Amino acid sequence: MAEEDPLTWETEPSENFLDEHFLYRGINKNIWKTWENLEKIYPNFFMKRRAVDGLSCDWSKYATPQATLNHLNSDLTEYGIAELNVGEFRNEINEGNFPLTIHHDPTRIATILLPINRAHTLIKGFKQKNTATIRCKISKIAKWAVNMRPIIEG
Amino acid sequence: MSKDLLIKRFYPKENLSTQDWIKPTESIDWASVPPSLRELSSKYFHSKLERKELIKTFEEKRNYILNLPDNWDGYGAQPFNEGTLNRAYSLIENILSHFWFIIGISIPLIQPVADSSIDINWETDKFELLINISSESNKQVNLYGEKLNSPEEEIEMSIPYDLVETVIIQWLKKIL
Numbered sequence: 001m002a003e004e005d006p007l008t009w010e011t012e013p014s015e016n017f018l019d020e021h022f023l024y025r026g027i028n029k030n031i032w033k034t035w036e037n038l039e040k041i042y043p044n045f046f047m048k049r050r051a052v053d054g055l056s057c058d059w060s061k062y063a064t065p066q067a068t069l070n071h072l073n074s075d076l077t078e079y080g081i082a083e084l085n086v087g088e089f090r091n092e093i094n095e096g097n098f099p100l101t102i103h104h105d106p107t108r109i110a111t112i113l114l115p116i117n118r119a120h121t122l123i124k125g126f127k128q129k130n131t132a133t134i135r136c137k138i139s140k141i142a143k144w145a146v147n148m149r150p151i152i153e154g
Numbered sequence: 155m156s157k158d159l160l161i162k163r164f165y166p167k168e169n170l171s172t173q174d175w176i177k178p179t180e181s182i183d184w185a186s187v188p189p190s191l192r193e194l195s196s197k198y199f200h201s202k203l204e205r206k207e208l209i210k211t212f213e214e215k216r217n218y219i220l221n222l223p224d225n226w227d228g229y230g231a232q233p234f235n236e237g238t239l240n241r242a243y244s245l246i247e248n249i250l251s252h253f254w255f256i257i258g259i260s261i262p263l264i265q266p267v268a269d270s271s272i273d274i275n276w277e278t279d280k281f282e283l284l285i286n287i288s289s290e291s292n293k294q295v296n297l298y299g300e301k302l303n304s305p306e307e308e309i310e311m312s313i314p315y316d317l318v319e320t321v322i323i324q325w326l327k328k329i330l
Binding site: 028 | 215218222226227228229230231232263264265266267268269270271273275277282284285286288293294296297298300310312
């Protein structure tokens, strides 16, 4: 079967993110090493340098946790893959009245930081004034994807 | 403020004889403590041991965080500046100094965040508190705290750095 041309990928509307779907995000060793333990996910996982532009993650409709790890060109000694259930994420957004929204943003042309990736999704709505509450609440519903907890060497 | 508090440890007050030491595990009525004593500068009550522990913990974190390279999170994060860490340390020390004497509060986690800010994170069996110190000193401090199982005691705000210590100390006194 011929591979689909990435330039033909459509950007899907947010209603296509179903409650049973997941969002995956890699967590670098430099972050998880500062945690007390790996039983839970801590709030500093949920941020990026310019979060106002959106926080990147992968949509389970087009990705697996392993694919997310592969996109990072790494392994579990460097990255763990966290997952957020879309239904739980929406509940937190509604309960906390957070201004967060989910946007499908397929990467059709590779860049230095992002490989071609149909699953690429952005979480938007971060502002400097709201991150502590959001990160606290979201960290409580985040989990390691199955078999994607990082491996501590040595 | 008539809450009974427990002195957990045996702390010597600096420059005083052993007769002036506070007895351990003694339950006191907070209201019976004279305001002048409550407000005394914490330096008189700091346990040298615990302050040493804080400095050691902080120095480890400081070295770790300041040595994080470009793109340390894999998503383009930049290195940290020393000023952010200094502001974080100063705040932690000031908050702890108000509580060590009375309730023995733990040292929080000090964690790097990908926008070059620092998270000060307490997760205890009584409360959770996340204070985020921006890399830009003129930006407000964003914080969120909750007393476990008491949603009405939630605290959530963005305030100037100079006000954080007072606000947090008041909140902790209220919930602990």
